[in-house]
Amino acid sequence: MNELGFTKDTTPYLVFKCNKCKQYSYVKVTQKTKKCLRCGHSHQVKLIVNSGMIVNGMTAAVNRVKELQNQLGDPQFRTESEFIMAPRIREQSSQLHKKSRxxxxxxxxxxxxxxxxxxxxxxxxxxxxxxxxxxxxxxxxxxxxxxxxxxxxxxxxxxxxxxxxxxxxxxxxxx
Ligand SMILES: [Zn+2]
Missing domain, CATH: 1.10.10 (Arc Repressor Mutant, subunit A)
Incomplete structure (x- = not known):
């Protein structure tokens, strides 16, 4: 089974939840700090490395973040989010589907x-x-x-x- 797409890229990435805005991001595990893409909160990778999930390759990391973000769009997960950004993300992904035409x-x-x-x-x-x-x-x-x-x-x-x-x-x- 090849779920990763690009099998050559085996760089380990950490997929984690921002502890401020509760949205998901990813970072190369060898990187020292990572700014949340959505709220700009800065994370020290060594402090969050055990709280997330390690995946191999950036493509897999991006896909995992997308999956988790889609789950956030599900109403039953929404209460976890302090700032309700999920509807916007859901709107974006429905626009993505329209985009192709x-x-x-x-x-x-x-x-x-x-x-x-x-x-x-x-x-x-x-x-x-x-x-x-x-x-x-x-x-x-x-x-x-x-x-x-x-x-x-x-x-x-x-x-x-x-x-x-x-x-x-x-x-x-x-x-
Ligand atoms: Zn954040």
Missing amino acids: MIYNDGAENYLEAFNVLLRDLSHRYSSFPLYLIEAMASDYKIPLSVLKDLIFRGITNKILIKDNNNHYSVRSND
Whole structure:
């Protein structure tokens, strides 16, 4: 059974629940600290390493986070969350399903500037990042998921954004 997708990537990642906002994130176990993607709370990896689950490879980590976040969207899990962010995440995932039939949306240019700011902020925090991270941050920058794929496509075409063999993205630096 190959559940991991990319079997080559066996780097251990910790999937954990943010102790402030109760949302799930992942971090390479060798990393010292990790800022929660959703609330910015900083975690010391050695203090949370026993509270989460270790999975191998970033793809598996991202998928596990998605699964757990989907469970948070289930009403019976919602009471666990101090700040009820689950409905927003559920809305995002339903938009994701719709996204596939509206790839090219001429509204995308209205969001170019916001998208560039998102990429700049993301590249300050991570040298490379999976699509999931771009999607997770899009709503904070008021970018609808319906135009995100188009924006990413333009970014790659204009060589602002680089996609590597592991399907991770990085931002070309200006200097
Ligand atoms: Zn958090």
